[in-house]
Amino acid sequence: MALLDINNLFAGYEPGVPVLKNISLSVEEGEIVSVIGSNGAGKSTLLKTIAGLVKPFSGEIRYRGESIVRLPPYQIVKRGISLVPEGRQLFSDLTVYQNLFLGGYSLKTNKSKIEEEIREKEKLFPILKERRTQRASTLSGGEQQMLTIARGLMSKPKLLLLDEPSLGLAPKIIQEVFQLVKELKKMGYSILLVEQLANQALHIADKGYVLEQGKIILSGSGEELRKDPNVKEAYLGV
């Protein structure tokens, strides 16, 4: 049984206007799965639908065999799925520490347990320790992205949904982000990554999907897709 199983999913924002059309995909435990696609393809909509922010029109989303389509986002995160949203979405007037602390909100545990968790995240992202008492809005773009990921990890997820973590970052930082995603896989997280940077995203992926205008038009292993002539032409700029 796959960790995440999506079957014949249709979803969108207005009734009768599906953005996602007949999507089927799966994420096995311990995998990095990359979904690539250009602007407006529906990548964010896909992740938002899994996380419960967008309600599906039809189709199934199963997490560990159990349907989650009817659950609100704040219950989905409790089951172990954490969405790291596009464009950071930090609580900008709160401090780095407060953002992290709230990331553990769904744990419903005591303060010292959450602080323990924060210290662990600060080991992974030492810069966040230095910035602890700063407001989130005062961080650089790269630091904000790290904080968003760290906040997403605070709920102790099994499955991490990453929405274009490279967006708006300098090339050097982008490399760090992809390095980090590989690192997270080693730590045992299963990852569904959505990216426009097809080459890097497929490079680190066990499995990939190509999303075009709300439909999955291709799938295969990361390597297969990187060698596919259509993918090369449309996404790798070769």
Next chain:
Amino acid sequence: MSDIIQSLAAGLAMGAIYALIALGINIIFSTSSIVNFAFGDLAMISTFISFSLMSTFHVPPVLAVLLSIAAGMAISLLMQVVVIRPIGIHNLENRFEWLLILLGISIIFKNLARIIWGPRPRAYPNIFNDSNVTIGNVHLSTQELWILIVAIAIMVIIEWMNRSTRLGWAIQATSMNKEAASLIGINPLRIISYTFLIGGGLAAVTGILIGPVTFLSPEMGTMVGLKGFSAALLGGVGSPRGGIAGGFMIGICEALASLFLPADYAPAIAFGILILVLLIKPTGLFGRTIIEKV
């Protein structure tokens, strides 16, 4: 000179009342984008409840006060359900049905009070014994002193909640970004409910504090509520500290003006300052959220 200090002291007490109302209106607005116009009427109802408990049912004052605070919270929560249920929590900042619903609630509250307690003003039992405290050559009634002590204690508690508690942070997170809040496990509707509970408690406390100063009547909440609302606007809606500053400013200006002008002009002072400040800085003295929200 001592006249001025004397009215400053009185203005401070009234200002604290307006500040409490602004605080309540702000905390509800921050999570729900709803401006609770019926706040003053909720204060009135809660005060009447404490009045009935004491005078009709002979409940001891402390218990009566606590029960009416609980009632204020419960009614406020009910208001949340009535106002938000038909709209849903998404897109609240772009919907204005709540305005009509709240106006309706305000009318219902006033008429309910008229039916239950009658239209004529009644004296509130003086639960704070009626004496004066003299500091230097300024005389404060114990009532005014109580208002200041309770109001400042509440402000300190709310500031502490915002700075240091998980609930305070969750409230701020919800007001900054509901979607991101729900992604980390916060149920935004639940947090909105908490702010309505806090607001309802504040309304009740405010009503009970001014009960002995003004008389009790179905109309008692209207003017105070409006001035508290002005204080919130003056400080910038959504800014707790702004609302407190706005409240004290209006209270003090009113009191100082009463030295030179007939008392009937007091409301004109409050709204005059408000209009003046909003002309110069439309977001209020400390506000900036309005701009981001629109």
